[in-house]
Amino acid sequence: MITVRISFEKKNEASYISLLDLQRVMQRVLKRSGLPVWHTLGFNPHIYMTFACPLSLGQESECECVDVKTEAEAPDFEQWKAALNAIMPAGIVITHVGPVQMKADLIAYACYRITYPAAAAAALDAYNALESAPVEKHGKKGNKIIELKEHLPKVEYTTEGDSLHIELCLPAAQELNLNPSLLTGFLEEKFGLPAVSANILRKKFLTADKQLFV
Known part of the structure; x- marks a missing residue:
């Protein structure tokens, strides 16, 4: 059995699809595609799927991925990509399909x-x-205070016409996962900069040694 990683962009109106709804979307799309994806066993079989680092509602991304399994011996991943893109809802675009390289x-x-x-x-x-x-920072185990300056001592930015762009990387590990909304929320509370005026786009994931996650 091969574990397959389906990488996709989630932008525009799709940014308001929650993780739970995204799971339903992917289940339905995979079923409609007719692709040979593996289903769990038992009384209520469903397509095996795992998502990496769920994206916050309202944020966009160029690096989302979901892992599925297949018993096909030699899957045509380009055909998978074309079949899925043909029936994806607006705002979700499959960018790559292939065997999992990194956990x-x-x-x-x-x-x-x-x-x-x-x-x-x-x-x-x-x-x-x-x-x-x-x-x-709000979490399942309760709330705790995070010092943003430990992770973002200085926010660099560039301006382009009427827009301002910030590029930053934040911890996204199981031990510590920081959402950029912590920064936008702080800027609103402290300086009155509306958080809703910020467009947040996730660009990529990195490993602990700053290698690109694929």
Whole structure:
């Protein structure tokens, strides 16, 4: 049995599809495609699927992936890609299909591009001037205070016309997973920069030694 990684982009209206709904979408699309994906055994068989680092609602991504299994001996992955793209909902595009090379637990960082209106520069300069930026992180085991400055001592940005772009990488491991919304939320609370004015795009995952996760 081969474990297959289906990599995809999730943008525009698809950014508002929750993880639970995304699981349903993928189940239905895989069934409609007729591809030889493996189903779990038991009373209620369903397609085996695992997603790496679920994406927050409203955020976009160029590096999402779901792993499935197949008993096909020599799957035509280009045919898989074409079959899936033909029936994917708007905003989801399959970018690559192939055998798994790295296990998802090797992901250590997620890299993002945050786009604001150019006027956000004043709030970012004010953030960079701070010595401390404590934020409350909500988790299944309760809430805790995270010091943003330990992970983002300075936020670099570039401006292009009426837009401002931030490129940053944050921990995305099981031990510590930081969402860029912690930064956008802090900027809103501290400096009045509306979090809804930020477009968050996840660009790639990195391993602990900063290698590209594939």
